[in-house]
Amino acid sequence: MEAKLALLAGMVVLAFVGEMVRAASCGNGLYVNGGVSDNMDEKVKGIPWGQSWESNCASCGLWLQQSGLIYPGWYCEKDSWSTGIWLKGCMKKGGWACIKPPPAPGPGH
Numbered sequence: 001m002e003a004k005l006a007l008l009a010g011m012v013v014l015a016f017v018g019e020m021v022r023a024a025s026c027g028n029g030l031y032v033n034g035g036v037s038d039n040m041d042e043k044v045k046g047i048p049w050g051q052s053w054e055s056n057c058a059s060c061g062l063w064l065q066q067s068g069l070i071y072p073g074w075y076c077e078k079d080s081w082s083t084g085i086w087l088k089g090c091m092k093k094g095g096w097a098c099i100k101p102p103p104a105p106g107p108g109h
Helices: 002-021 053-066
Strands: 041-045 075-078 085-088
Touching: 041 053, 053 075, 053 085
Parallel strands: none
Antiparallel strands: 041 085, 075 085
16 A cells, blocks of 8 residues: 555656646746747746735736847736636737837847
8 A cells, every 4th residue: 555655656756756846936936837939828836825816917927028039029828717827928819919020230230
């Protein structure tokens, strides 16, 4: 019985580690799974119990934006069943929401 419990515990740890490997950190223990891009649609994870989903999602998005990983124009959206909050890249609104910085001036400008 103990061997089965140890095996099960090991499988749970491996599943958790596997999820973290694919995850992108966005500061303060928050992370999103999958790729981080302007077309992302990822659940924000690591939100401490009892804290605001909205403020933590906004914090995650701002961290990724300030790190240069996503453009401004991202947004947060809760699902219909209240199971979490998703960080969505600016391309999820058809691309018009992406606020890309102007190109750098050429030499001599």
